[in-house]
Amino acid sequence: MPRLVVVSNRIADPRKTAAGGLAVALAEVLNNTGGMWFGWSGKVIEPSAGGKAGEGEVHTQQAGAVKLVTVDLAREDYDAYYVGYSNGVLWPVFHYRLDLADFDAGYIGGYRRVNQLFARKLAPLLQPDDVIWVHDYHLIPLAAELRALGCQQRIGYFLHIPLPPPLILAAIPGHDWLVRGLCSYDLVGFQSEADHQHFCRYIQSEAGAQDVGGGRWRVFNRTVHAGAYPIGIDVDEFAAVTQAPEAREMYERMRREYSRRKLLVGVDRLDYSKGLPHRLKAFRELLQKYPETHKSATLIQIASPSREDVSAYSDILHELESLCGSINGNFGELDWMPVRYMHRTVARARLPGLYRASRVALVTPLRDGMNLVAKEFVAAQDPEDPGVLVLSRFAGAAEQLKEALLVNPYDKEGTAGAIQVALQMPLEERRQRHQALLANCKRFDVHWWCDTFLDTLRTAQAEESGTPWLRL
Template identity: 55%
Template sequence: MSRLVIVSNRVADVSKSVQAGGLAVALADALRERGGIWFGWDGTIVADDVAINVTVNQHDEVETATLPLNQRDYDEYYVGFSNNVLWPSFHYRLDLGVIDSKSIEGYRRVNQRFAQSLAALLKPDDLVWVHDYHFIPLAAELRALGVKNRIGFFLHIPFPPPDIFLAVPEQMWLARALFSYDLVGFQTASDTSNFIRYVLERAEGEQPSETELRAFGCTTSVEPFPIGIDVDAFRAMANTPKAEEQIQRIHRRSMASSQIIGVDRLDYSKGLPDRLRAFRRLLELYPENRKAVTLMQISPPTREDVAAYSDIRQELEGLSGAINGEYSDFDWTPVRYIHRAIPRDTLAALFRGSNVGLVTPLRDGMNLVAKEYVAAQDEDNPGVLVLSRFAGAAEDLVEAILVNPYDTDEVALALQRALTMRIEERRERHQALIGRVREHDVTNWRESFLDKLRKSRHPRADETAR
């Protein structure tokens, strides 16, 4: 069996037991089954004059191979092009993009360096799986070094429509680089269609078959692979004596009879201020919910060195304070805002104990919180999922209450509908949703991608498509 080589911006610590349900454990399991390497940044930043060397560690059948970034690389590759250009642009937020020629140079430079370090570790029959927007040009750099392995790429975030992608600096270079992969995977059919449309309309491409694209002298396979969760593992965490104790403790401490929960990284793509405005509108339109419903919003910090993230934190804290100031009473606080990471087993219990899961990103590649909320529910008395139409998960989870997160009144109405839904309808919706979540679980995602990659070797007129 060929070794598997996984490339991602950050490398999981495979020496520790990772809590069940996460993406990291699914990838680590694949590496343990096949043997291989997990390659990426080690999370450290060194001085610009320090030599960059690979550190290799062996953990049974799995190796981790990591590199540090120097301060210049971190500023230009990671903060600059990856998170100030690609992230906002791919989430349809061109207004938040910060274009700087140095950041583009840094993005190229780091991908070249990572390719050089990775190429030295590869064996001829290794299967290489590259993850996410940080490494779009990595295969092109590997091909330039003579690497002929099968290489697949999976984009975890959305791929924007052609008109938005056109505004991304060096967008044609990025599109060309994707044709150095044998397989390019997206979260949804919509994302896949956006990429195909760009190639056909702007790159004079051809589509020999439904899942193949030809452009820049190369052919690649292009398909959606909706990512999922480990359903049984997450359900098990939500259904333990410890979880039940946590649920009862939460209910004892809260005077409210119902709880709405939102769990999102503190990110402008998640629509958090819009969510709080919708909850405030719920209290305005349906006053019977005052003292009866609480919104618990858990938003761990992320990328605090990017200005847009500190802005969203200030706005969210201001809104939650304003709502609590206007509506709270001695024995009831409408918004419980938690700005720190919560252990996954605690989240599972919180999901199970919440009447409504509120997942309303303005744009999201998939959103696994929606699937985790469904998995955690008590089948006899399930909660209701209110889901943004602009989350990738909405393409599959059609039995959720789907909403436009920009429409405050629509979300407020959906919350009222969810809070008052009859148990028969809740059970019917949940039964359909849990079936869909099981069908597209994380194992199905992983194995379907790798199976397709093993079969996707395309002859190349130009192995250095750059």
């Protein structure tokens, strides 16, 4: 059975399902194939007295059947590759925020240098029949760098964040180099059909790609497959977490403390893409327009710290604190605080209890690749008395979760109206919507995502090389 090699910026121990995300998604196939997970160690090497740090050291540890391999980064490389290019250029542009991108700082050299470092360290560890699955925007050129070293293995790529339309993507200096890097993969996967179409339109208009059918494109003298593979959650695993002691304790405590309130919940990383100021302004509009919500609706907003060394994040932090203070000052009573805002991380084991106790979830990003909070909220609900999901139409999840109340987060009046509908929704309608949403989450779960992507990668590479290989 071919070994799966996963490559991502950061890695996780697949034995620890509490890590969530990729660890849950890939644990089964990594363990079944005795796979390897390769990425950055999280360690930054400071320059020596001579002024320059050496090349990163490789660390290896065994996690059951899975080998975890990491490499250190020099301070100069970290600053250019991670802070500078990945999060200072690609992240804002891919989330449609050209105004926040720092194009002029010359970070692209460090970005390519680290991808070359990863390729050099990874290539000697590969076996001829390995299947390589590269993840996210940090590592777009990795396949091209591996190919340059002579690697002929099957290589797939999945972008976890949105891909913008061609004209926005083309604003990046060197955008053609980036997309050529994407086309060095055998299969490129996106979260939504909209993102997939953006890629197809780009390679047609900018690179003269030819559609040869079946999701295949002939471009740059090779065939690349592309498609939408929306990531899901492990519904059964999340349901088990919901019934675990920590989640049940959270649920019971929320029910006791807010027995006379209807809870609304928002759980996000602190990021300008999440639309948190817009959400709070919509909640303020709700309180202004619907006085009956006074002393009955409470918003619990969790904003986990994220990339606090980037100036745009300190700006949004101050704006959120100001908005929360203003709303509570203008509308609060001695026995009622409209907004409870927490700028810290809440343990994953406790979140399902909070979701289950909430009447409404506000998942209203300005742009998001998928947003798994929406699916986790659905999975955590009591099917006999479920809460209502208010979901941004600009989240990738909106393509699947059509029974949610879809909103335009830029429209505070419209969003406030949708929140009021959610708060007033009859039980039977809540049940019907939840049943349909849960069925979708179960059908397109994380195992479907993993199996479908890897099955397609098998077909794509075998077609290109003519070399058959065993099913994972």
